[in-house]
Amino acid sequence: xxxxxxxxxxxxxxxxxxxxxxxxxxxxxxxxxxxxxxxxxxxxxxxxxxxxxxxxxxxxxxxxxxxxxxxxxxxxxxxxxxxxxxxxxxxxxxxxxxxxxxxxxxxxxxxxxxxxxxxxxxxxxxxxxxxxxxxxxxxxxxxxxxxxxxxxxxxxxxxxxxxxxxxxxxxxxxxxxxxxxxxxxxxxxxxxxxxxxxxxxxxxxxxxxxxxxxxxxxxxxxxxxxxxxxxxxxxxxxxxxxxxxxxxxxxxxxxxxxxxxxxxxxxx
Amino acid sequence: xxxxxxxxxxxxxxxxxxxxxxxxxxxxxxxxxxxxxxxxxxxxxxxxxxxxxxxxxxxxxxxxxxxxxxxxxxxxxxxxxxxxxxxxxxxxxxxxxxxxxxxxxxxxxxxxxxxxxxxxxxxxxxxxxxxxxxxxxxxxxxxxxxxxxxxxxxxxxxxxxxxxxxxxxxxxxxxxxxxxxxxxxxxxxxxxxxxxxxxxxxxxxxxxxxxxxxxxxxxxxxxxxxxxxxxxxxxxxxxxxxxxxxxxxxxxxxxxxxxxxxxxxxxxxxxxxxxxxxxxxxxxxxxxxxxxxxxxxxxxxxxxxxxxxxxxxxxxxxxxxxxxxxxxxxxxxxxxxxxxxxxxxxxxxxxxxxxxxxxxxxxxxxxxxxxxxxxxxxxxxxxxxxxxxxxxxxxxxxxxxxxxxxxxxxxxxxxxxxxxxxxxxxxxxxxxxxxxxxxxxxxxxxxxxxxxxxxxxxxxxxxxxxxxxxxxxxxxxxxxxxxxxxxxxxxxxxxxxxxxxxxxxxxxxxxxxxxxxxxxxxxxxxxxxxxxxxxxxxxxxxxxxxxxxxxxxxxxxxxxxxxxxxxxxxxxxxxxxxxxxxxxxxxxxxxxxxxxxxxxxxxxxxxxxxxxxxxxxxxxxxxxxxxxxxxxxxxxxxxxxxxxxxxxxxxxxxxxxxxxxxxxxxxxxxxxxxxxxxxxxxxxxxxxxxxxxxxxxxxxxxxxxxxxxx
Ligand SMILES: Cc1cc2nc3c(=O)[nH]c(=O)nc-3n(C[C@H](O)[C@H](O)[C@H](O)COP(=O)(O)OP(=O)(O)OC[C@H]3O[C@@H](n4cnc5c(N)ncnc54)[C@H](O)[C@@H]3O)c2cc1C
Numbered sequence: 001x002x003x004x005x006x007x008x009x010x011x012x013x014x015x016x017x018x019x020x021x022x023x024x025x026x027x028x029x030x031x032x033x034x035x036x037x038x039x040x041x042x043x044x045x046x047x048x049x050x051x052x053x054x055x056x057x058x059x060x061x062x063x064x065x066x067x068x069x070x071x072x073x074x075x076x077x078x079x080x081x082x083x084x085x086x087x088x089x090x091x092x093x094x095x096x097x098x099x100x101x102x103x104x105x106x107x108x109x110x111x112x113x114x115x116x117x118x119x120x121x122x123x124x125x126x127x128x129x130x131x132x133x134x135x136x137x138x139x140x141x142x143x144x145x146x147x148x149x150x151x152x153x154x155x156x157x158x159x160x161x162x163x164x165x166x167x168x169x170x171x172x173x174x175x176x177x178x179x180x181x182x183x184x185x186x187x188x189x190x191x192x193x194x195x196x197x198x199x200x201x202x203x204x205x206x207x208x209x210x211x212x213x214x215x216x217x218x219x220x221x222x223x224x225x226x227x228x229x230x231x232x233x234x235x236x237x238x239x240x241x242x243x244x245x246x247x248x249x250x251x252x253x254x255x256x257x258x259x260x261x262x263x264x265x266x267x268x
Numbered sequence: 269x270x271x272x273x274x275x276x277x278x279x280x281x282x283x284x285x286x287x288x289x290x291x292x293x294x295x296x297x298x299x300x301x302x303x304x305x306x307x308x309x310x311x312x313x314x315x316x317x318x319x320x321x322x323x324x325x326x327x328x329x330x331x332x333x334x335x336x337x338x339x340x341x342x343x344x345x346x347x348x349x350x351x352x353x354x355x356x357x358x359x360x361x362x363x364x365x366x367x368x369x370x371x372x373x374x375x376x377x378x379x380x381x382x383x384x385x386x387x388x389x390x391x392x393x394x395x396x397x398x399x400x401x402x403x404x405x406x407x408x409x410x411x412x413x414x415x416x417x418x419x420x421x422x423x424x425x426x427x428x429x430x431x432x433x434x435x436x437x438x439x440x441x442x443x444x445x446x447x448x449x450x451x452x453x454x455x456x457x458x459x460x461x462x463x464x465x466x467x468x469x470x471x472x473x474x475x476x477x478x479x480x481x482x483x484x485x486x487x488x489x490x491x492x493x494x495x496x497x498x499x500x501x502x503x504x505x506x507x508x509x510x511x512x513x514x515x516x517x518x519x520x521x522x523x524x525x526x527x528x529x530x531x532x533x534x535x536x537x538x539x540x541x542x543x544x545x546x547x548x549x550x551x552x553x554x555x556x557x558x559x560x561x562x563x564x565x566x567x568x569x570x571x572x573x574x575x576x577x578x579x580x581x582x583x584x585x586x587x588x589x590x591x592x593x594x595x596x597x598x599x600x601x602x603x604x605x606x607x608x609x610x611x612x613x614x615x616x617x618x619x620x621x622x623x624x625x626x627x628x629x630x631x632x633x634x635x636x637x638x639x640x641x642x643x644x645x646x647x648x649x650x651x652x653x654x655x656x657x658x659x660x661x662x663x664x665x666x667x668x669x670x671x672x673x674x675x676x677x678x679x680x681x682x683x684x685x686x687x688x689x690x691x692x693x694x695x696x697x698x699x700x701x702x703x704x705x706x707x708x709x710x711x712x713x714x715x716x717x718x719x720x721x722x723x724x725x726x727x728x729x730x731x732x733x734x735x736x737x738x739x740x741x742x743x744x745x746x747x748x749x750x751x752x753x754x755x756x757x758x759x760x761x762x763x764x765x766x767x768x769x770x771x772x773x774x775x776x777x778x779x780x781x782x783x784x785x786x787x788x789x790x791x792x793x794x795x796x797x798x799x800x801x802x803x804x805x806x807x808x809x810x811x812x813x814x815x816x817x818x819x820x821x822x823x824x825x826x827x828x829x830x831x832x833x834x835x836x837x838x839x840x841x842x843x844x845x846x847x848x849x850x851x852x853x854x855x856x857x858x859x860x861x862x863x864x865x866x867x868x869x870x871x872x873x874x875x876x877x878x879x880x881x882x883x884x885x886x887x888x889x890x891x892x893x894x895x896x897x898x899x900x901x902x903x904x905x906x907x908x909x910x911x912x913x914x915x916x917x918x919x920x921x922x923x924x925x926x927x928x929x930x931x932x933x934x935x936x937x938x939x940x941x942x943x944x945x946x947x948x949x950x951x952x953x954x955x956x957x958x959x960x961x962x963x964x965x966x967x968x969x970x971x972x973x974x975x976x977x978x
Contacts, residue, residue, distance in 0.1 A: 180913035
């Protein structure tokens with residue numbers, strides 16, 4: 001039987017983390033469905049879901065700060081959240097899972113199919129990582145190394161997600177799942193555009209679940225802004241997308257659906 | 269008295285809702301041991317050696333040498349061992365069990381056992397099996413069963429035909445996905461083995477124990493526990509874990525619990541047969557179907573199991589609801605090195621009706637006819653003879669039902685003016701189908717010979733003694749209502765316990781949409797007898813099945829009345845498909861059924877919604893593939909079942925057409941509700957995309973190929 005520890009604040013949590021190397025549990029919606037035997041029985045479990053420091057949502061100037069232990073339900077209920085963050089989060093799982101699942105868990109689990117990821121890539125979000133030794137700030141694209149692999153070091157917690165806010169973003173999120181609820185993405189497509197003054201000012205495009213980490217290319221986005229023909233843009237993304245065959249879909253479908261979604265978006 | 273159709277409070281619900289119901293995994297007994305099964309990790313091999321580490325104290329290992337009787341699961345043929353002896357034929361085949369007081373330790377002990385295999389070339393697909401000319405899995409041919417029958421004169425009709433429309437369809441696996449995995453608890457006391465667990469057919473387990481132990485029935489007792497769903501998956505399969513738990517209990521002298529985890533359950537239990545069906549229809553110049561030549565192939569997995577019986581239902585259903593005078597129908601079920609295919613709600617019907625109904629759509633498309641009119645022109649009618657030459661004695665309300673389904677769904681307007689707002693493709697399609705109720709042919713008489721008893725106690729309480737299992741479908745309530753009605757007593761005066769073979773006679777398995785029709789009818793008969801003697805204080809009455817007069821069945825030649833009764837259905841499904849991703853939403857479902865009198869309206873509604881969801885899941889998202897002899901989707905993260913968001917409310921109607929044979933005019937319904945969903949979905953998708961489909965499941969991956977013209 002695993003021992004459970006419940007730190008009351010972040011400092012205590014970081015101390016326990018340093019000394020006991022516990023398994024960190026937030027909402028448990030990824031951890032609890034792992035098969036028995038994935039983690040050693042003797043490993044203590046530390047619950048971080050009610051650490052007050054990780055549960056804040058605030059706005060500091062042009063930056064939204066989201067505590068890692070906020071649940072999706074809390075995020076969706078916050079008036080501080082702009083629509084372009086709300087749209088992807090609302091498509092995650094189902095109400096019961098969203099009541100428990102945290103954004104930090106979604107990110108630290110580092111599934112290529114995680115629905116919170118593409119938007120954070122597109123928005124150039126930063127993560128605040130904390131440990132007993134101090135805190136550091138890391139861009140989202142540096143944090144993810146591959147499926148289940150992140151830069152999170154032993155003794156570190158993801159504390160906060162910092163997201164630049166910008167008026168004028170219009171988003172679309174297409175989650176291609178296996179059913180309407182409680183389903184992981186076969187692929188996802190997130191795009192932002194700013195058309196202030198009737199002219200395309202900026203564009204961001206991110207694909208989820210079609211490569212070891214989210215696919216985003218500023219270079220390609222700049223080409224779109226410079227008016228490169230759609231066919232050539234598609235060729236660029238076709239080279240960046242590296243989908244796999246797995247239990248949920250085929251690489252062929254993933255690639256073609258991505259390209260078709262991109263084409264539809266660019267032509268509209 | 270209220271009409272019998274008015275909804276009653278279900279007898280099994282209070283326990284289930286309050287959490288008082290104890291399922292197999294909830295059972296704890298003094299000294300109970302936990303069992304874990306060692307399973308084959310290769311698809312086909314000789315076992316050369318098994319290296320078992322020294323046994324920790326309190327643990328035991330059970331293998332085939334612990335079977336005192338026959339190491340063969342008694343189903344149709346005796347080819348399947350309870351525990352592998354010197355060879356394995358599918359990944360997941362049980363080799364031995366370990367039992368111990370700690371579940372985790374027992375599981376870890378199993379992981380330390382090493383099996384040395386000498387691998388053989390496996391047969392992993394239906395095509396491989398069909399092309400095989402030696403090194404067969406079973407006997408001297410690549411199939412378990414091969415059947416054929418004719419009607420009329422195919423050759424003559426072919427000569428008169430103006431054209432032929434041919435199609436080949438393939439269908440995939442479907443997993444029953446009952447909420448409660450397989451589980452059994454066995455205890456051995458005073459020379460009697462008692463097995464309790466999750467099951468549909470207590471007497472199948474009695475037979476299995478008799479075979480394995482070589483004991484008489486008086487030393488064998490089987491009791492059903494509250495069961496979290498079956499769908500056919502707990503028809504024949506539970507005999508295997510039941511015998512395993514029993515062997516362990518006998519060897520150790522302690523109670524033994526064997527509960528599967530989900531991955532293990534999907535890996536090794538029975539699933540719906542994949543199929544490949546070719547239909548050639550010969551038409552005259554006016555578009556009348558003169559003849560059909562049909563070939564059915566099904567993938568039976570590693571052992572024969574119930575495959576021959578499933579194949580029979582496939583070939584008796586494949587004619588559809590149509591009157592075609594000249595037929596040649598042939599079917600084979602092949603052996604492959606995969607988990608055994610077995611019973612699943614519909615039992616061969618879903619594959620057959622998908623193929624036939626989709627073929628009717630393709631004929632219409634190729635000849636420029638309206639597909640509904642093409643169907644209507646060929647509908648079976650009362651007094652017609654079925655494909656096997658059986659007699660349709662009762663009214664066949666197909667026209668009325670189809671018209672109603674079309675009207676409810678506004679079919680023709682939607683079909684002709686597809687709504688394409690927002691760049692999505694809309695489509696609507698229908699299916700018309702039947703389900704033959706009860707065992708095939710004279711099986712009720714020849715194989716099952718069901719019996720029921722009623723017992724009246726001094727306090728006036730009436731106990732129903734039957735082996736029909738409550739598996740969530742409402743059998744307890746429905747059957748008790750029939751008894752209460754017959755005796756003119758309130759339902760609260762009737763008791764229906766989970767069947768216990770020590771007290772309940774064998775009223776047959778809880779399968780084949782037979783419980784209401786056959787067992788219900790016997791209870792009505794026993795009730796009438798009891799009513800006559802009601803003034804007596806405490807007594808029992810009994811009823812036994814008799815084959816109805818005028819029916820006949822020739823099993824060898826597949827001729828005569830293939831079923832006692834037929835239930836009919838018409839479904840309409842509307843979809844909205846995104847042409848970019850080929851993902852689609854189901855926008856509407858309409859259904860009309862003729863299952864005779866509904867014994868309980870609410871239970872019927874539950875069957876309709878559940879059957880429809882399971883049928884649409886089969887048609888659409890429930891994808892189970894094998895790679896290297898192993899199922900790929902072995903969790904509910906990857907094996908996708910529909911949720912309430914995937915299924916809009918089902919609008920359904922029942923037509924009034926009382927059964928002559930069934931109790932209070934009722935017929936079978938449980939399977940009917942699944943059978944028509946997938947073909948209606950396929951027709952809707954064809955209408956939306958304008959392209960023919962010929963495969964289930966209709967995944968976006970497949971539809972993208974279809975849209976690309978592949
Ligand atoms: C039925 C179902 C449906 C689902 N549907 C979706 C879906 O549609 N889209 C989707 O993206 N996901 C889905 N998921 C996955 C899951 O719900 C999400 O990934 C969720 O956000 C995980 O958060 P959690 O708080 O539950 O994580 P947990 O399970 O508690 O933790 C996940 C991992 O992150 C680590 N961790 C958690 N918080 C921190 C932290 N602050 N610092 C460091 N490490 C941390 C944990 O140690 C663990 O390794 C689904 C899951 C289920 C069971």
